[in-house]
Amino acid sequence: MTGAAAQTETFADLVAGDRAVLTRVGVRITPDGVQLMLPDGRPALWHWADLRRLPDQADSTVLVLGRVGDRVGRLYLRDADLQTQIRARAPRLSKRDRVMPLSRLFVWAGGAVASVAVIIFLLVPVMAAQLAVMLPAEGEKALGDVTFEQIRVALDETGLLGVPICEGRQGNAAMRAMYDRLNPTPDLPYDVRIHVLDHDMINAFALPGGRIVFFRGLIDQAENAEEIAAVLAHEIGHVVNRDPTRDALRSAGSLGVLGLLFGDFAGGTIALFLANQLINASYSQTAEATADVYAHAMLDRADVSPAALGAMFERLLEEHGDADGIVAHFMSHPKMAKRIAAAQAAVVDGRDYGAILDDDQWESLQTVCDDEGGGE
Amino acid sequence: MPPARLNITYSGRKGPIFGLALKTGILTVLTLGIYRFWAKTRLRRYYWSAIRPGGIPLEYAGEPLEKLLGFLVAVVFLAFYIGVVNLILMYFSFALLNGNVAAYVLSFAGLAPIIFFAQYRARRYILARTRWRGIRFGLEPGAWGYAWRAMLHWLLAIATIGLLWPLTTLWLEKYKVSHTYYGDQIFVQGGRRGLLFGSMKHIYYPLGLSAVVLATGVWSSNPAWFAMIMLTGPWFVYGLAYWRADSFKRMTEEKELGPMRFRADPSAWTVVGIYALGWFLINLVFSGFALFMMVPATIILGSVGPDLANFEQFEAMLAAAAPLLIFAYFAIFLGYRAMAHAWITLPIAAHFAETTRILNAEDLHQIAQRDRDEFAEAEGFAEALDVGAAI
C-alpha cells in the first residue's frame, strides 16, 4: 500500500461513533478513496463515491466528511491541500441522501389534506349548524357586536377608526319605516338593528344577533326604495334562519385550522379573511332559497313587488358584469337566473303593488350619509 | 485521553449567517412557506457547527423531510383539536359569557397543555438530532409529565404576578435536564429552590423602587417623584439582561454530566451591548431604506401631483404601486430577520458559548453511543402551533 499510491500523509480527527473518542488518524489519498491509518495500525478505506460533505458548516477552514451507510462516523479535515484533492476527486461529495421513502411523506400529506377537508367541510359545518340553533339570543347579539366592529375596522383603508356609520336621522327613520312595513318581528327573538355604512361597496349583509348592514354604494345604485326593501327582506330571511350565526361559528372553526396550516406566514391576513368571509358570505343554495322564499312572502304581505330584487340584479349585472359585492353574494350561485325567475313568478299577475316609502322618505334614505348626525 | 478542561470556541460569523438567513428566507417566501423546513434545518446546521467544545463542532443531524412529515402528522391530529375545540369554546364563551375575550382566554387555556407537550417533544427531537464527538444527545419521553408540571408551575408564577418565576424556571429546567442524556450518560440539574432568586434582583429592585416612587409621588403630589420612574426603566432593561446571563450561569454551574462540571461567565453588560448595537444598526439600515424608497415615491407623486384630487386615478396608481409595496413588505420582513440573526442571535450565542467551559472531562472517552431516536413526528406539533425554537 505504500509506494506510488501513497502521496501525502496528513492527519485528521476521526470520530467513529461508538464512544465519545476523538482519534488522530493519518490520511492518505489512494485511487480508490481516502485511506485512514488508525492508531492501532489498521487501515480503513472510505471510497470516493461514498464520501459526503456536511453542508452549512460555520467553520469554513474545516471539511467535515461523513460516508454513506455510516450515520455517525465523521472525519474533521483541516489540511487545505487535502481538502482540495478530496473536493476534486469525490464525485458525490455534495449529494444529499434521502433519509426516508417519499411514499411515506405522500401518505401523510394525503392524510393531512383529507383530515383538514373532513373537518372544514363536514365536521365544523355540522357542528356549527347545531350550535347556532342552541346559542341563546344574548350570545348571538354579543357575537354580532364583535364581528360588526371587526368588519368596520377591516374595511377602513386607514385601518384605524373603522368605516363610519351613517347618522342621517331621517334616512335611518326611513329605513326603520321600511322595516316596520315588512314587519317580520313575530319570527325573531331579538330586535333587528339596521346600519348604513359610508362605503362604496355595493353590498349588504346580515350578522349574528339581528344586525343588518347596508353599504352606501348599494343605496346609490338602487333606483327606487322597493329594490332596497327587497334586499332588506332577503337579509331578514337570513337572520330568521340564523344563517349568519352558523357562518360565524363555522369560520371560527375552519379559520383556526387554516391558521394552523399556514402558520404566522399568513397570520395577519386571517382577520381580513374572516371579515371578507362574513361580508361575501356564500351560504348554501338551500339557505339562499329559503331566504328568498321568506322574502317573497314578506314583500307580498307588505304589498311590494317581489320582482324588485330581480330588476336590480339584472341592472347591476349589466353595469358591472360578474362584479364583486352584492352581485357576488347573490350571483355566486349558478341558479341565479332561476332565482330571478322565482322572484318574477312570485309576482301576482294583474296585482297593483304599492310603494314602500314616499318620495321624501326615499330621498332622505339616499342622503343618509350626507349629514353628521343632525338630520335636519 | 481528553484534557481535563475544555474551552468552547465559536466559529460563527455575521456575514455567512446573514447570507444564509436571507437566502433561505427568500426561498421560504417564494415557496409559500414550504421551504421553512429546509430553512430551519440549514440555519441550525450553521448555528450548531459554530459551537466547538474542545475544538470539535456540534452537529445538527435533523432532516428537512422529517420535519415536513412531522408537520403533516401534527396537522392530522391538531386540525381536529383546533377546529372542534375552537368552535366549542367560541360557542360557550358567547352562550355563557357574551364575549370573545373569554373565548381567547379559554382557547389559550385549552391549548396550553398542548403547547407545553409540543415544546417538550420538539426538545426531544432537537436533542436526538444533536451530536458531539459522534455521540448523540437524547431526551427521554415524558411530554405529558412535563405538560402538567408546566401548567402547575406557570399557574403558580402567574398567581404571584411573576415573583416566583425563578422557581418555575428552575423546576422546569430540572425536569428537562434530568431527562437529558449525552450518549449513555444522564445529566443532572442540581441547585436548591432559592438558586435563581438572586438572578432576578435587578428586576425586583427597579420594580420595588417604581412602586415606592409612585406611592410617594401620589402621596406628596410632587411631580418630581415621577421623574424618578425614568431612571427605573433602564435599570429594568439591565435587569432582564442580568436575569438572562446570571440565571444561565447559575443553572449551568449546577449541571452535572457524570464527573463533568461546567463553568459559565456571561456578562449582562455584554448582552445589553449586543442588543443595543444590534437594534441601532437595524434601525440605521431601515432609516436608509425608507429614504431610498422615498425617492421613487416622490418622483411618482410629483409627476402627477395636481391630479391627486382625482380619486380614481389615485386608486389606479395605488394598484400600479402594489407590486412595489409587496416587494417592500417582504424586503423589510426578510431583511429584518437576516439582520437580527447576524447582529443579535449570533453574537449572543457566541458570547454564551465562549464564556462556558467544561471541567473534569478526563473520562469523556468512556461515554458510549445511544440508539437513534426515530421519532417520526419530529417537532411537528411545535411547528404547527408556532411555539417551536426560534431557530
Ligand SMILES: [Zn+2]
Ligand atoms: Zn343571501
